[in-house]
Amino acid sequence: MTVYSPPPDKPEERACLVGVKLPGATYEQEKENLQELGQLASTAGAEVVETIIQQRTRVDGATYIGKGKIEDIERLVQDKGLNLVVFDDDLSPAQARNIENLVKVNVIDRTELILDIFSRRARTRQAKLQVEIAQLNYALPRLKRLWDHLSRQAGGIGTRGPGETQLEVDRRRVRERILFLKKELEKISKRVGERRKNRKDVFNATIVGYTNAGKSTLLNRLSGAGVLESGQLFSTLDSISRKVGLPDGEEFVLTDTVGFIRKLPTHLVASFRATLIDVAEADLLLHLVDVSSPLFEDRILIVNDVLGKVLKESGGQGKTLKIPTIVVFNKTDRETGKKAVAAALKSYPASASISAAKGDGIDTLLGMIKGQIDRNRVKARVELPVSDGRTIAFIESSARILERTVEEETIRFVLITDKKDIGKIEKAGNVRVTILPHDPNGI
Numbered sequence: 448m449t450v451y452s453p454p455p456d457k458p459e460e461r462a463c464l465v466g467v468k469l470p471g472a473t474y475e476q477e478k479e480n481l482q483e484l485g486q487l488a489s490t491a492g493a494e495v496v497e498t499i500i501q502q503r504t505r506v507d508g509a510t511y512i513g514k515g516k517i518e519d520i521e522r523l524v525q526d527k528g529l530n531l532v533v534f535d536d537d538l539s540p541a542q543a544r545n546i547e548n549l550v551k552v553n554v555i556d557r558t559e560l561i562l563d564i565f566s567r568r569a570r571t572r573q574a575k576l577q578v579e580i581a582q583l584n585y586a587l588p589r590l591k592r593l594w595d596h597l598s599r600q601a602g603g604i605g606t607r608g609p610g611e612t613q614l615e616v617d618r619r620r621v622r623e624r625i626l627f628l629k630k631e632l633e634k635i636s637k638r639v640g641e642r643r644k645n646r647k648d649v650f651n652a653t654i655v656g657y658t659n660a661g662k663s664t665l666l667n668r669l670s671g672a673g674v675l676e677s678g679q680l681f682s683t684l685d686s687i688s689r690k691v692g693l694p695d696g697e698e699f700v701l702t703d704t705v706g707f708i709r710k711l712p713t714h715l716v717a718s719f720r721a722t723l724i725d726v727a728e729a730d731l732l733l734h735l736v737d738v739s740s741p742l743f744e745d746r747i748l749i750v751n752d753v754l755g756k757v758l759k760e761s762g763g764q765g766k767t768l769k770i771p772t773i774v775v776f777n778k779t780d781r782e783t784g785k786k787a788v789a790a791a792l793k794s795y796p797a798s799a800s801i802s803a804a805k806g807d808g809i810d811t812l813l814g815m816i817k818g819q820i821d822r823n824r825v826k827a828r829v830e831l832p833v834s835d836g837r838t839i840a841f842i843e844s845s846a847r848i849l850e851r852t853v854e855e856e857t858i859r860f861v862l863i864t865d866k867k868d869i870g871k872i873e874k875a876g877n878v879r880v881t882i883l884p885h886d887p888n889g890i
């Protein structure tokens with residue numbers, strides 16, 4: 448198997464990064480992409496010693512980059528004592544094997560690197576299961592390398608028999624393990640789902656965004672949660688929810704989620720479906736963007752693309768459009784952020800700008816969230832018989848009550864509640880509901 452997993456006691460991985468600039472991409476873009484790959488590599492514990500970008504009209508079927516460049520890498524491996532080559536693009540199993548045979552050190556691609564980081568970062572059982580499923584799915588078509596290796600040992604390429612049988616056995620075992628893990632994951636997801644139900648009545652806002660955008664910093668800023676913030680990529684894998692209080696004392700639930708990245712492995716998107724359920728069920732998405740990055744616009748598109756996949760995976764096809772979203776430009780305290788933010792705010796109508804680290808713009812953002820909460824609600828006068836204990840109990844537990852008067856057999860409320868709850872109240876017999884005008888300062 449080629450799943451990359453250096454032993455924890457051997458952090459001395461010296462890596463060469465390799466990118467290809469194809470027609471249509473700019474050199475600048477490719478440089479930024481490789482810088483991100485470098486961040487991924489150092490997050491995984493490797494030291495980036497060399498970076499190579501080759502300009503090509505198309506990739507080489509057998510070795511991805513040209514033979515000459517491969518020879519350059521072979522020399523670098525010797526001269527600089529490198530022991531890892533990381534490609535920014537996904538390699539086919541055959542390409543990885545061909546290159547490895549030539550450079551004679553470990554060759555991995557972006558997907559393997561990301562899977563490795565996820566597996567190191569996973570803390571909860573749910574995250575661990577999700578990562579292992581993604582890793583096994585990735586490894587499945589690559590088991591052939593294991594078989595090749597075995598059959599060479601057995602004395603001849605092309606020998607039928609034990610080698611091939613072994614491969615089939617290996618594949619079956621991997622598939623069985625995937626099935627087993629999926630079942631385990633389902634059990635856990637059900638339990639998590641039960642817990643989520645208790646939050647259904649509260650307004651749920653979920654922070655989504657590119658990795659390192661500052662999502663955890665924003666959650667900490669608003670709730671004092673003490674979640675890990677770091678310059679490393681994928682600090683957060685499990686969703687974390689906290690209550691946030693608004694200035695008028697009202698509360699909503701804010702959830703921090705796993706970050707997305709360019710070329711996020713599809714297997715990961717699929718297996719993180721359970722974790723990302725917070726996205727599918729949110730009342731509001733806060734799409735956090737690091738506006739100080741020159742690639743912020745590309746990253747918005749990448750995040751939207753992954754969101755589309757996540758929502759499709761969750762069975763809510765086309766739901767993306769239905770969840771109201773505020774684009775939040777972060778890191779405006781940085782020089783590059785300051786420069787870019789005015790134009791960015793103009794291009795994205797429902798947007799806000801903040802510095803999660805310094806606290807700028809937070810009040811305005813909270814005001815916008817409050818506006819979204821209020822859009823889901825109505826102010827109403829509700830009259831019903833005092834004998835209807837059930838409906839009264841429902842009103843008292845779900846609505847914000849502004850006035851309560853009892854006159855003989857009738858109880859009268861003036862209240863603020865969710866539109867959907869008004870529907871439920873109306874269904875009880877003998878109830879009179881009058882919708883009152885929206886008071887812009889009152890709610």
Ligand SMILES: Nc1nc2c(ncn2[C@@H]2O[C@H](COP(=O)(O)OP(=O)(O)OP(=O)(O)O)[C@@H](O)[C@H]2O)c(=O)[nH]1
Pocket residue numbers: 656657658659660661662663664665675676677678679680681682683684705706707777778779780781801802803804805
């Ligand atoms: N200058 C500046 N840095 C910030 C700001 N917000 C966050 N950061 C920094 O950006 C880095 C990433 O922040 P996190 O909050 O961990 O980002 P994240 O989006 O949760 O990242 P992942 O969980 O890895 O996806 C940290 O080093 C933060 O200190 C900001 O407003 N200004």
Ligand SMILES: [Mg+2]
Pocket residue numbers: 662663664675676682683
């Ligand atoms: Mg985080």
